[in-house]
Amino acid sequence: MACISENKDWPAQAREVLDIEIQGLAAVRDQLDGAFEAALTAMARCTGRVVITGIGKSGLVGRKIAATLSSTGTPSFFLHPVEGAHGDMGMIRSEDVILALSNSGGTDEVNAILPTLKSLGATVIAMTSNPASAMAGLADIHITVRVPREACPMGLAPTSSTTAQLAVGDALAVCLMEWKSFGKDDFKRFHPGGSLGQRLATCVDQLMHTDDLPLVSDGATLKEALDVLNTGGLGLVAVVDDDRMLKGVLTDGDVRRMVCIGTLSVDGPVSAVMTTSPRRARAGESSALVLDVMERNQITVLPVVREDGRLAGMVHLHDLLGKGELRFSGGNGGGAG
Numbered sequence: 246m247a248c249i250s251e252n253k254d255w256p257a258q259a260r261e262v263l264d265i266e267i268q269g270l271a272a273v274r275d276q277l278d279g280a281f282e283a284a285l286t287a288m289a290r291c292t293g294r295v296v297i298t299g300i301g302k303s304g305l306v307g308r309k310i311a312a313t314l315s316s317t318g319t320p321s322f323f324l325h326p327v328e329g330a331h332g333d334m335g336m337i338r339s340e341d342v343i344l345a346l347s348n349s350g351g352t353d354e355v356n357a358i359l360p361t362l363k364s365l366g367a368t369v370i371a372m373t374s375n376p377a378s379a380m381a382g383l384a385d386i387h388i389t390v391r392v393p394r395e396a397c398p399m400g401l402a403p404t405s406s407t408t409a410q411l412a413v414g415d416a417l418a419v420c421l422m423e424w425k426s427f428g429k430d431d432f433k434r435f436h437p438g439g440s441l442g443q444r445l446a447t448c449v450d451q452l453m454h455t456d457d458l459p460l461v462s463d464g465a466t467l468k469e470a471l472d473v474l475n476t477g478g479l480g481l482v483a484v485v486d487d488d489r490m491l492k493g494v495l496t497d498g499d500v501r502r503m504v505c506i507g508t509l510s511v512d513g514p515v516s517a518v519m520t521t522s523p524r525r526a527r528a529g530e531s532s533a534l535v536l537d538v539m540e541r542n543q544i545t546v547l548p549v550v551r552e553d554g555r556l557a558g559m560v561h562l563h564d565l566l567g568k569g570e571l572r573f574s575g576g577n578g579g580g581a582g
Contacts, residue, residue, distance in 0.1 A: 270392075273390050276390070276391060284370045285424070291342040293340035295314055296336075297322070300355060311323040313414065330358055337367055344370045348410070349374065351380070355380065370388065372387075449528070451532075452532055453549045453558035454559045483559070489556050491554060492516070493521045
């Protein structure tokens with residue numbers, strides 16, 4: 246590795262990087278056209294959620310855009326495309342709007358799930374640098390976000406391009422705030438100290454489901470478990486013994502994977518295919534701690550157990566975030582596998 250020169254003018258180098266990124270933002274500003282307005286209109290009129298998807302650096306940008314939208318009055322969450330392909334697309338509803346991010350527009354993991362998302366009735370918006378890309382062709386609306394060059398001297402590391410994606414995401418969020426007349430009082434409700442902060446300060450016992458839980462005995466067949474899973478509405482069925490001790494779980498994602506690999510046999514015991522050591526929350530834990538576990542592991546539903554391991558309830562991600570206030574609809578996404 247070459248020696249680093251102590252005599253190099255590093256502030257000048259940093260200014261050059263910032264100048265390149267400023268030039269990129271200016272170029273993207275001038276590219277904005279009717280497609281931006283069409284995307285904004287679709288997001289403003291969305292009665293479901295705005296779902297952001299992307300992978301790699303675009304995925305990291307997407308997570309930030311989703312967080313900004315959610316905190317400024319537009320219910321949103323991030324969908325990892327690989328997890329989406331393995332069951333998490335069960336969270337998508339026809340009233341949702343998808344915002345897919347990719348600089349090239351050729352990201353295979355994202356492009357692979359877009360046809361299914363469209364078949365579910367969701368509107369797909371793509372944000373790429375290439376209007377002729379596969380992703381642009383799969384989308385209902387395409388926003389061109391193309392920078393002249395990356396700030397990376399080799400032109401390889403996403404720098405100017407990800408800055409531009411982030412800035413256009415901010416532009417969408419701010420325009421949506423204006424569209425919806427989202428003010429200071431609204432902003433406070435969605436931040437710690439407001440309703441979300443108060444909700445997460447509570448014990449998970451106060452938010453979990455305890456009545457009519459989707460559960461089966463450990464002697465049940467897979468067919469019996471599927472019947473409960475289908476009607477339970479949480480995307481997860483708990484398998485318990487006669488003392489209500491949690492023995493395992495079966496999720497929508499588990500079933501999809503069995504179908505895909507051809508191992509689904511409904512006459513066999515559920516105990517043979519369930520996840521036997523699922524992640525779980527403990528009764529008495531704070532909702533903030535449980536939410537952290539669910540976000541880090543991309544889990545939608547967690548069983549809640551007592552000290553002795555007996556099932557106490559189940560908590561859904563939407564329960565922690567405030568389903569009514571944020572207008573989330575119920576979903577059948579990934580569970581606690």
